[in-house]
Amino acid sequence: MSKIIGSWPAVAIPASSAEAPTLKLLATSGEFSVSRGSQPFKMYVCGITPYDATHLGHAATYLTFDLINRYLKLSGREVSFVENITDIDDPLFERARRDNQSWEELGGSQVALFASDMTALRILPPKEYVSVTAAMSLIIKAIEKLVNSGFTYVLAGNVYFRISKFLPELALSVEESLNLFADRGGDPETPGKESPLDPILWVANKEGEPGWNSEMGFGRPGWHVECSVIALHHLIGADYIDRHSEGSESDSFEIDLQGGGSDLIFPHHFMTAAIGRALTGREFARAYVHTGMVGLDGEKMSKSKGNLVLVSNLLKDGVDPMEIRYALLSEQYFADRMWNADILIRAQINVAKVRSALSRNEVAPTDQVISGIAASLASNLNSPLALEILENWVTDTEKGLTGGSVGELSRFIDAALGLAL
Numbered sequence: 001m002s003k004i005i006g007s008w009p010a011v012a013i014p015a016s017s018a019e020a021p022t023l024k025l026l027a028t029s030g031e032f033s034v035s036r037g038s039q040p041f042k043m044y045v046c047g048i049t050p051y052d053a054t055h056l057g058h059a060a061t062y063l064t065f066d067l068i069n070r071y072l073k074l075s076g077r078e079v080s081f082v083e084n085i086t087d088i089d090d091p092l093f094e095r096a097r098r099d100n101q102s103w104e105e106l107g108g109s110q111v112a113l114f115a116s117d118m119t120a121l122r123i124l125p126p127k128e129y130v131s132v133t134a135a136m137s138l139i140i141k142a143i144e145k146l147v148n149s150g151f152t153y154v155l156a157g158n159v160y161f162r163i164s165k166f167l168p169e170l171a172l173s174v175e176e177s178l179n180l181f182a183d184r185g186g187d188p189e190t191p192g193k194e195s196p197l198d199p200i201l202w203v204a205n206k207e208g209e210p211g212w213n214s215e216m217g218f219g220r221p222g223w224h225v226e227c228s229v230i231a232l233h234h235l236i237g238a239d240y241i242d243r244h245s246e247g248s249e250s251d252s253f254e255i256d257l258q259g260g261g262s263d264l265i266f267p268h269h270f271m272t273a274a275i276g277r278a279l280t281g282r283e284f285a286r287a288y289v290h291t292g293m294v295g296l297d298g299e300k301m302s303k304s305k306g307n308l309v310l311v312s313n314l315l316k317d318g319v320d321p322m323e324i325r326y327a328l329l330s331e332q333y334f335a336d337r338m339w340n341a342d343i344l345i346r347a348q349i350n351v352a353k354v355r356s357a358l359s360r361n362e363v364a365p366t367d368q369v370i371s372g373i374a375a376s377l378a379s380n381l382n383s384p385l386a387l388e389i390l391e392n393w394v395t396d397t398e399k400g401l402t403g404g405s406v407g408e409l410s411r412f413i414d415a416a417l418g419l420a421l
Helices: 056-074 090-098 103-120 136-148 164-169 174-183 223-235 262-280 311-316 321-329 341-358 367-378 383-398 406-417
Strands: 023-027 030-034 041-045 079-085 128-131 152-155 158-161 200-204 219-221 253-261 283-291 294-296 337-339
Touching (some): 023 367, 030 283, 041 056, 056 253, 056 311, 056 367, 079 223, 090 103, 136 152, 136 158, 136 223, 158 262, 223 262, 341 383, 341 406, 367 406, 383 406
Parallel strands (some): 041 253, 079 128, 253 283
Antiparallel strands (some): 158 200, 200 219
8 A cells, every 4th residue: 555655854834924816827738726725735746766866857846836835835725745756667777777776775765865855945745755666556456447447458468558549639749749758768669559659557577677466467567657546546535446437528627736847748647647537537637737847058957968966966065955946946937947057156145135134123114025926926936026026125125125024024935935044
């Protein structure tokens, strides 16, 4: 049975009397408003494959969903936030073999490092943080249901999901889809597949890899199905797989939001949604929110290029984690952006100025600063504008304006922006 593993300590969100306007997000799936309500907001964010340390692209992604989590909590909405750990996947096995290390040991060390980085950056932990290995019985049960419902076929011992029914909803061209599928873990060129875009649900056991017994034989799950199952089980309920009749099409949605980096739009989130719909007969998520990619000095940041900027290395070099957070907040979450030394230097300068202003007894008026930051975040998480408002307040304070409350502003930027300054 699945369980929380390797999570990190929660940080207290200071209370604030600030009014929080309705959060509006320009999601990949269209404009999405999060109204106040008594029901928990169900958010699922795709987690790490723990074969390498947290780089700035990861940090930017998890910071984005932390802003959503914080803002909704600030507005009084309960958030059910679930995140997974893909601790069964080819990159993990390949790295472990390369380093002559067990995949369990490698995965455990990287999950611990990720948790340490998230703690330093003041990312609120998910309510449930679930590994694939811990959820294996749930995943196997779901795949067995898909097999028995006719959504699958067997090829060379592997079980594939029939994606054809869902392809009319695909926004990409066939050529684009095939290229992305090949680049991001798919096998479009495998001979004998009904469709080159069919994703694998169950991988027949390979020598040296872990496996589990199931109706499909001894093996392990493919990538996409794990997120469908973990999200549905932990956000909808343990009985979701039994209480929904397959094929009962509905306009309702199972969860409110699925999120991750823009590299997950296709195939991962498309496949996750299709599998979720096959399991429940309902649309998987009401909205899909994706973050931009982070590059370095004009180039894509990737392990193969050897140009990853690791959060842990910045911290070892003595960089204040609030400076890293501030720097990441200075760019729009949905935009691809480039990291360079100047961005961090500007963040360090501004963090020092804000801290200096917050240390004064008399400061510029803060009511409109707080309401302005709240309005900025409510408008598609416009964190650059929020920081600009804060920096203008610093300038006003340096000019000698008075009438503000240091305590109120300090508590608010901690609660809403996660900046403990």
